[in-house]
Amino acid sequence: MIYFSEHDSPLGKLLLAATEAGISGVYFEEHRHFKGKDDGWQYAPEHPHLMRAAQQLDEYFAGRRRQFDLPLDLHGTEFQQAVWRGLLDIGFGQTSTYTQHAGHCGKTNAVRAVGTAIGRNPLSIIVPCHRVLGMSGALTGFAGGLERKAYLLRHEQAIK
Incomplete structure (x- = not known):
């Protein structure tokens, strides 16, 4: 299951995606390689991984964070x-x-x-x-x- 939320940033709206294991995606509007949400994606703005990612992105953009401390769930070769x-x-x-x-x-x-x-x-x-x-x-x-x-x-x- 992939959970997602949308988050406003100085670079426009970000789509944040996560699994139970960790953050699996941060996509910009018009992101070149993002194919869009699949039917199985679930909108879950209260998901703990998504909330933590949104908080840390806000801290980064505010100049208070230099490194992210998030569980990652990278999908690729x-x-x-x-x-x-x-x-x-x-x-x-x-x-x-x-x-x-x-x-x-x-x-x-x-x-x-x-x-x-x-x-x-x-x-x-x-x-x-x-x-x-x-x-x-x-x-x-x-x-x-x-x-x-x-x-x-x-x-x-x-x-x-």
């Missing part, structure tokens, strides 16, 4: 999950490149595959894929849109 978990090592206000992250994950010859996995990250903001930049430092590839990626990076630099 073993490769994707390894790439996503590696993103958690990129600290608040820090950035990495796709090439550096591929090396960090032990996949130096799979930069494109690592980039594709990063782009499919279901936990935007909480699993900080916005901290990964192109080799030249350019903003590239963010399922929520480059404007939102730029906002998140500016936000973290402003309260670093």
Whole structure:
């Protein structure tokens, strides 16, 4: 069962999803890789994982939180999950490149595959894929849109 709620943020409405095991999704409006809620999803704004995620997102946007402390329930291939978990090592206000992250994950010859996995990250903001930049430092590839990626990076630099 997947539970969901909607939460207002400075970047627009976020759809938060969770299972009993933990947070499984944070999606922006017009999120590139989000296919929408399935029929089996249940609206549950009082679900403890969703309430805790909403609170921590508010703290993050208010500049009072630099790291999320939430149980995660990541759904993807073993490769994707390894790439996503590696993103958690990129600290608040820090950035990495796709090439550096591929090396960090032990996949130096799979930069494109690592980039594709990063782009499919279901936990935007909480699993900080916005901290990964192109080799030249350019903003590239963010399922929520480059404007939102730029906002998140500016936000973290402003309260670093």
